[in-house]
Amino acid sequence: MLGKLKKGEKGRILHISSIDHLVRRRLLDLGITEGSEVCLKCVMPFGGPIMVESCGQCIGIRRKEAIQIEVERL
């Protein structure tokens, strides 16, 4: 799970289709989809969003969405 990675850890997205379709589309727009490599950069406090880096760009998504994205640790 992407939400379970630790700060600085890298992973590859295996499965993304269980998250809300609007969120999925927006991630797709940003080029983040199955097969993308991601790196967890920051975690906001109190269960806030996380910041991940993929292909040199940073995006913020909420943790509840991140835990629905399956990744394999790299």
Next chain:
Amino acid sequence: MEIALIGNPNTGKTSLFNHLTGSYEYVGNWSGVTVEKKIGIFKNNKDKLIDLPGIYTLNPLSKDEGVVTQFLLTEIVDKMLNILDASQIERNLHLTIQLLEYGKPTIIGLNMMDVASKRGIHVDPVKLSQTLGIPVAPVVARSGKGCTDLAATIIEGDIPNPNPSLVHYGTEIEEAIEKLEELLEGKQNHSVRWLALQLFEGNQYVKQYLYSVIGEERLNFFLQQIEKTINTNYQTSLEQFIFQKRKAKIDWIIADSAIKRNLTKTPLSEKIDAIVTNKILGLPIFFLLMYLMFMLTFDWLGFPLSDYLDGLITGPIASGIESLLSAVGASDFIHALILDGIVAGVGGVLVFVPQIFILFFFISLLEDSGYMARVALVMDRLMEAVGLNGKAFIPMMIGFGCNVPGIMAARTIETPKERLLTILLTPLMSCSARLPIYALFVGAFFVQQKALIVLSIYVLGIAVAFILAKVFSSTILKGETSLFVIELPPYRLPQFRALWRSTWDKGKGFLKKAGTFIFAGSVFIWLLSYAGPSGMDVALDDSYLAVIGGFIAPLFEPIGFNSWQAGASLITGFLAKEAIISTMNIIYFVPDEASLQGLLSNYFTPLSAYSFMIFILLYIPCLATTATIYKETGSKRWTVFSIGYALIIAYILSFVIYQGGKLLGLG
């Protein structure tokens, strides 16, 4: 010739626009977010460049993205200029392919090559141009390098029609496109290939358009067929299938024209982010920045400058006008109109120009540096708790400058519920027009704690907005999912020219208002104060203004200000909040600001002054804001609601503060 400028968000579109156009017509592009199309004229004074909001794809999720599709469907475009961020080229090419499918001559401005090469990505413009079959011009949008060549190519160059079939989508889809072509034969002028692919991707705007051409039933039947074919043959959705086909082509283009190397250098952005979006430090840093911004706007820079300007207007300028009027032998009426009405009214607003420009400067700085998106990230948890999302904080921040662009910036919020909530609550953000009023009152009553008192009012506005967000989202606006995915652009060192330009763009609205609206209002108010039921040149207490103000004054007694003067100024405040200052300046006509402040103490106590400021903060969105709310929501009901709830909340809060304060013995 009409040339459309299209590109992903944060690719430098607006910078490029500014470099290509010498002049521009201003169309509601207030904030860093281009929320409406903006039309500029090329330096040859003939051809038009149309700046459109930044989009990732033509298939819109939010309202501002819809602007582009709508534009392509309804307007006539001669050529298109597509700006690409070389460091994010894969992602950017998705949009490029869709534009090529649209079928109009297109040219690419390849930006941020320097950023790309720092990341080890090298893009060869010549090769890319050969692969795509359209001209590619390298530019540096920030400095303007390459822009002259680019302009020349677009305007004079012979740009060939692109190959709209760059991507082959497989037999099923290609056949479906041909079938749609038959259905649409001769009924419209757009590229059928483009319409078909947008339809397959689920573009609602295109779907509606096609409904109007061939009818809902026929189109739905056609769409279902192709969806079913793709589902059974490939076990994937039509949308995903098209994306994969494009992606495969993009990978091929990249392999053909760009070399990618991986460097493991930590960019500066990441170092900054490690601090400002830090788990523990993130919020404190944000609040510290806000505090610094307010201290600079008020105590450290703003007040001294305003005082200086006030001295200038009430001193040399007023006496200059006075001697000029005496020299030309103006009548007493004209004399009074100009000095007591116009100079007092307009001048009273103009002295706050420095503070307003400083505030706008900082908002621009936050936008241009890339920090604003981090604010959304840092604030998301809090915003989520009250039923909004972090992106709603950006319209609110912009609302500190002026509520109108703030409300317009809410267009970037994807879900309708969160957007409506943001529109309804942004007017609670204390805009710069309200600032002169606070400045006047804190100058009179809270000399020791100026910035702190003003900050408390701003914070109160935010707090009320948050509480109401919670209340509204769990009562009248229940349901619907929340969506929060935000791109965090790399930090950029803002360039002074760009900063000044964006500050000026924002601030000149204020100057314009002073020159027109406040000017007319001042004359009108002065006339009301000059004339009364018993004739002209009456004592102020016998004027029409006193009659009108006295009529509503009793309503305000429970919240601490029952003078007719306060009542009258609140009425004019609906037109524009600055008008409150003009009105007061005219009512209490005094030689300078210091004596006005002295005079105010006859009518207000510190407690009732605070209650008055809170009331002004909340009581009603100004006329321009109300019009914007109506335009953005398209609903009279929500517009009336936004005025109604504000009045009620303002009254209740002022009542609590005033009566509570009195009970505590502060009055």
